[in-house]
Amino acid sequence: MAEPSTTPAVSFRGVERHFGAVKAVDGVNLDIAPGEFFAMLGPSGSGKTTCLRLIAGFEQPTAGHIEIFGEHVEGMPAYRRPVNTVFQDYALFPHLNILDNVCYGLMVRGIGKQERYRQGREALAMVKLAGKEDRKPGQLSGGQRQRVALARALVVRPKVLLLDEPLGALDLKLREEMQSELKSLQRSLGLSFVFVTHDQGEALSMADRVAVFNDGRIAQVGSPQEIYERPSNRFVADFVGSSNVIEPAQTRAWIGVEKPASLRPEKIGLLAEGASGAPGTVTVAGTITQILYHGAVNRLELATEAGGRLVAALPASGLLFSQGARARLNFPAQALHVMEGA
Template identity: 55%
Template sequence: MTETLAAGTSTGTDEVPAIRLRKLTKVFGDTVAVNAVDLDIRHGEFFSMLGPSGSGKTTVLRLIAGFELPTSGTIELEGKDVTAKAPFQRDVNTVFQDYALFPHMSLVDNVAYGLRVRGMPGNQRRERAREALDRVQLGKFVGRKPAQLSGGQRQRVALARALVVEPKVLLLDEPLGALDLKLRQQMQVELKELQRSLGITFIFVTHDQEEALTMSDRIGVFNNGSIEQIGTAHEIYERPGDIFVANFVGTSNIFDAGQAQSVYGRAEPLCIRPERLRVAWAGEPERRAGVTSRSGSVTSFVYVGHATQVRVQLDGGPAVVALVPEKLPGSDAELVNRPVTVSWDDDAVVWLPAHGS
């Protein structure tokens, strides 16, 4: 657990958090899916649980929702222990990747369904449902059926249905995963704006680092049932807490302890982000204080639109990737195997503990 995580488990004030997890553990047979997770999520926060498949993030969400019961540990909602309570006894609601809309119902009846279950009179619940659909910009489609909508519109209906009951916390289990890239990026912005306008605590599960970095107030990076690091998008990207986070969130150039020893005389792993590296095509090192240069040779290129990823095998060191925004001084064929020098500012280096230390 990193220092960032330790700081993340406290709000820093006397305010009771929206969600508090303490030593939360879930075991399935011989598999520890969630391993003694401690976490505080603040009121009105957009918190993302980010991690690869099998890292435990969705299981934690299901535990908070009440769809699973923990093997041990506690779950508090606004200071009240809800660990053993059924889902309908918790003031939370969930939006799934599969929106599970009722195909035979109109949009307004889909959205009003939760209010109907709670016994709200018909006219009142339909009015609330219309207001919720207006909030997600679907007010003119109240009479349509789900089959008459696009994927993005169905996702908004699912959001409206979850929000109309005014939960204290909204849980979102990869709700954008089924959308195409352009629509997913649009919905990321709209979802964050909606969360800000409502002031409701959102807990968002994703394996997509771009989604997490774009929308979150804070991110918890999960791995093997534990949280490796908690922090803002800037903290997670600029100061990853260990090798796993450095590799999983964005692209990192990792120097192992031996390679770091040869460069800096310090036998600990380090990472440098590709955009912090500079390539000198003439091979001249930068001779300035606070700058390190190493020679190498170009091995490959990947064009990514706004820049080119240039892969360089450093002499006596690792292969690194530099993000070069300017036009390259030749074709790929002319530049492959070309001797170059790669430089970086020493303050761009992030020293990392070995994984598991």
């Protein structure tokens, strides 16, 4: 049996993209593995979408090199690259039925009508739209139109599928359903998916690895667990999930290390009156300044006696304190993740 390829599906080496004086992408180095679900996560203007467009061939790098399965693609037009893109607005032809929308790329490639319809129906069945071939895009729901866009991208059998905020136009419930379906589809196909999003929940729940972008650079790349549990710097801790970023002086007072640290709100508990913290834990006293109800949890904000602020996520059913009350929060010392980055 042949060994799996070790050639990256996508490779960036020192890639830059300038727009006048603005460096939208600034020295990015990155490898995406074959068959990997890779998310590019970051706020607007962080460079993630420009990186996707560089892979697709819609933009060309100002400096550096890009390879797709070992082939240099700088200067290669988009239509020659073994990739396809699914956009947020789906870009379906309203006057064509669903089958003809899906088969459009095959028609451009000169595939005969009978064969392209066969492949188109297979692609529609793959995304659970068999039987809807004759409908127009306007007759479908948002989730169904998203599936059509997926089928149209997959029918030409790309080696890498690029997804540019594809779930952004869907409501919350449908978006969550499509997250699960996209991940299942990617696993069954074994394709490399490169998924751009500003939604941290999407990135963490779907991706094998996540690159967090900031100011045109990658702030951190790793598994969702690494990114969430062990952020490398303050930006990642603040942007991915909700985190208490502890200043170096306070970290030194708690655990003897004078560096910034990240403390996730769900790691923090509330001590009952008169109770003592267990060995190896840190107890912080203060006044509750805010309680926000979030269904299963309440987010409690504590103004500490030391002058800081601490946010805890606590089970809603067990919270007996009210705003303005004195309270003590407690967490394991090991829940503090010391960060090296500024």
